Amino acid sequence: MSLTESAAVDVARSASIASRQLATLSNDARNQALSALHQALDKNRATILAANAKDVEMATRAAADGTLSHSILKRLDLSRPGKYDDMLQGILSVRDLNDPVGNVTLRKLLDEGLTLERVSCPIGVLLIIFEARPEVIANIAALAIKSGNAAILKGGKESMESFVAIANVVSEAIASSQVPVPSIQLVRTRDVVSSLLAQDSLIDLVIPRGSNELVRFVKDNTKIPVLGHADGLCSAYVHSDAKIDIAVKVIVDSKTDYPAACNSLETLLVHESLLDSTLPVVAQALLDKGVSLRCDSASMDALMKALPADKRNNLSAATGADYETEFLDLVLAVKTVSRAEDAIAHINAHSSGHTDIIITESREAANCFMSSIDSAGVFWNASSRFADGMRYGFGTEVGISTNKIHSRGPVGLEGLTIYKYLIRGEGHGAADYHEGEAGRKYLHKSLPIDK
Template structure:
């Protein structure tokens, strides 16, 4: 990977920008809830005022990227239609409707007479977000950062530079109009800056990468800053022998074609051998009519698939209209395949047998396990988080779509009245440890 990415020391101009964001994040962490909500509304207002400029910038980016021949998946993520922009602006406003994640008291406990302990949520500080192609992510991430009292340094893919610049300009105007420091949102544009960010541990508290497997793994291996994210989105759907056939067809199709460039679209379809002949008889023409290329194991090829899958196919995140199909003998074989090849993002089962569904959902160790519904529901907005900064597939929290509650940490506040530890050693004081 060293020949593709190269970590470099931050230059003075980047250090200056990072310090501006750090200072702005301190200010915003001290603001009242109403002021942060007000800022989001102004940010949304200025996005609306600059709609024409943003869409024109996106058209420039898209045309340039198309001429360069970038992948269909990246082109799909890059495209910002008026409807998509309008939805993104509405999402900024809706983040303001969510419960304030800051200053929430998690523990309030009397340790001893006059000695009160509180654990309260606080902003993380400065978020460093590196992402590819998706300009709508700028709106989501920025609104979540401001709502949770954080500053954010953004580095998008070069293919979206013009769009990202137009969006951040509008967001900063909104911040300034609301009375908050516009430096709380900062956009970096060069690849060198994105790699230099990895050495800004004195300024950035959390790195959130949203991009290719290669990029995410490189970042995880080359920074001392905590990293939150996922490398792959290899999602599975298992069609059980007790599945409702029409439901299985509908859910499988939606899970693949509704937005194939998304990390929560399925890449592998597992089908119980008892239902495979009748299911594939209907599924093959259905997927073919939607331009999905089907590849499969030997048994599924015998039932009509034209392309045979290799070992690599079970390990590939296509982000395209390609679907691998494998026929399995039972639930255990389906789970074994998922545990071996899943990226622990989202995996689902279609079945009418509640015990089978329960076993599947308890055993499969993914951030999302779904029963009788599309994997495309694995999304912060659809979960009611307002938006998301990304999806984490790590075992420790935050896990899954990361919204507001994933962008705060906590600290302990202890208030006393001259209490000293020696009084407890001598017996003058005792611990009560009473929750208040």
């Protein structure tokens, strides 16, 4: 076993052991740790910002050299107005959410004196791998403690100084609480990621926070379940009976509100009957916002006919790859379909299962679309940009999952829990219930679930 491997095992094992103790703490005890964390980060603001300034200085030079993107530089900077306070406030917001642990979701009397309960509990050990944003440390530490999970955090090298400073404050704050210190571990060693991703017997869930490349790397290199999404290829289908104003409003918002977001629109499917009516109006509105359209031949012909010459510059012929691309930019692929079924088939074949929308006045067409489309979010006459934990009212968001099991769509604290079955008996044995005349019968009587 290499040093890196044995370090990874040590980290994961101590987190696993800590997670069991953390799982027994009351909501009050976990909340007290969050209050301590908030207080410590507030008190050590100057130290942390000084460390962060060093990271920003290094990154500014790297950005000037062209070896680092300006968006990473921007994400790195904790001194931007409001950012530090938002981080602090985020801890209190998480603290004040309902306790996700210990909720009884099933209670049954199996027989006299023999009760079954299903109760929510922490998953165990989370591994969070993130890129530049240093405030993620506080955010994830808060989510993990609130949900009773241990967390191992590994940040990017650009935020190393901030990371070390925050790590020290977090450890000190936790040490003053009932939460075991190894519950939150900040891994500074480089090259430890692969070794951590191999600890599938000790780590229960990986949450990558960063670029598509990071998520894809993590998914491809671990047997641990991964919560997240590599791609957000969202599509909209405009049905034959769509109202023009609704189509314009929803599509322009989906595409232009924040083009770099995973819930932005990337493909527009339009019913052929709308090529000369609704499509030109929608296209005009998009072009006015600076969107480039990559069109199939039918939509291209229609738009070349309908649009004035000076608007045709941002039209180009779509290639097959355009319908597989998450542009994350003011670019939209357009395709003509002759039936709703074709739109559904296209989306199920090309979408990333994130969020897809239909614009129609027909409840029947909407219901068919909503049950046929196999995505985390399926919206009717509403922008794909609503796919977001805060907008859904979850209070916080761990990430957006395109998995088909456990958690799907925006994941809140609930997604960091699982359940266990508890049975309380008075010395009951199963042999007494075997079939036959003398066998006792199970009652299987539902009992009220009092909070």
